[in-house]
Amino acid sequence: MELKGSVAIVTGGNRGIGEAFVRAFVAAGAKRVYVGTRTLSNAEHLVAEAPDHVVAVELDVSKLKQIEAAAKKCTDVSVVVNNAGAFHNKRLIGASDISAATDEMNVNYFGLLNMCRAFAPTLKSNGGGAVVNVLSGGGLAAVPAMGGYSPSKFAARAASTCIRAELAPQNTHVSSLIVGSVDTRMASHVAGLKEQPSDIAKVGLRAIKHSIDEVDTDRMAVELRANLARDPKAVERALARMLDAEKISTGR
Template sequence: MIACAPGCQNFALGWLKRKVVFEDVEAACHGPSIHAEFDRHASHEDTMKIQNAIALVTGANRGLGRELVQQLLAAGAPKVYASAREVGALADLAKAHPGRVETLTLDITRADQIAAAKARCTDVNLLVNNAGINRSKGLLAADSLEHAQAEVATNYLGTLAMCRAFAPQLTGKGAIVNVLSILAKVTLPAMGSLCASKAAGLRLTEGVRAELAARGTLVVAVMTGPVDTDMSRDFAGPKSSPAEVAKAVLAGLERGDEEIYLGDMAAWINAAMAQDPKGIEREMAKYLPG
């Protein structure tokens, strides 16, 4: 795990001060409260029912991925394929839920492992692309392209490869959930390469949604602020719990939401982007790498 850059820490401290006036920004937008979640509803007549979901969750070994598996099971999903690069980390889930959790090794940057997952998981009707990485690097300040290439390989190309592999079997009442970040909408320079990869992930989500619309497949973008997982453990600001995010994702799926925002920071950025996109760009530009 790579520690949060100083610019990211400065942003967290700035956010703590800024949060006290968030309600005024939100009220100016004349929208519903989005401290918990804000949704854009799809026009699907028959939305995903968790009790009918056979799910494949990537990055299920810890944090949000593990919580999604557990909440899917608690909500009545008959089977969940829990995947991770190190399958041993999933053994306890399979033991606790015999017959309902199947584990598999899956690195979404490897075409051979994606092909093996597709061949095995032929009954999946819900794909949850949760796997992602954050190298906490700037775009020009990084020593090389290595970190940016790794983020793009996982957060964009890996997610796209999973969508391409499983889209054919999701026709009808199937769904794809892509776990992104509110930083898909705005750049925090201290984590510039992450933001670029997440922005690409949002564009791919919108494109896949358009291509699958005629097939009746729901495609969901989940855009959170910081979540209390290893990926943001050094972030000093307020964080949503994995349980809160997972609960919002499942509720949004059953409503047919295409976008789910969670957490005060996501709400603030989303509202600010609607009101003054250049203003929020200038605000974020204060938090540089190093």
């Protein structure tokens, strides 16, 4: 797909990986980039950077009415980037209730699904296009310390495969980005080397251009997939031990 002259909408586009996608689309010559944000003022800096190309759109992907309103407004979209995500750092059993897991599923899975459903007719009417789903290494391997986040990314990854098959006849390609450790607010609790959001956006644009189904965006994601292929049970045990490490560090 040719990125020059394209029109993209990026959910969670006002910071982190989403912000990097907005800038990458502008740099690639996109005609227009809609920044999906829960609060319009949070995207003012991006609009100021490229006022002729960037438009802020109120969009909370956990609210179907806002998704439907965005689809009615942004009728020229040719690329959908599902980047918005929720991570509450709660456990599945250890949490006092399942509200955190419910919100993570609503945003990370149902939000992505509803965006695809709302914009599929738009993409078709515009000759096809692309969908990019920003997923996680937590969707390759179950991470107990990530509570409801990891299962929601598993679901989103499976949905991406299903949606790819459904949208292929209308010339719309679906790419899944498997993201490991990135220097964003959501990953502030993660120690060690972190990639820059701009690096993830570059991989995403390459996936769009070359119609890549699924791609590991950074070193952590690449190593995780390799370790899973080598010894999946060893990965499972290592991720389980993260819970014990947490208990030691917090004194629980």
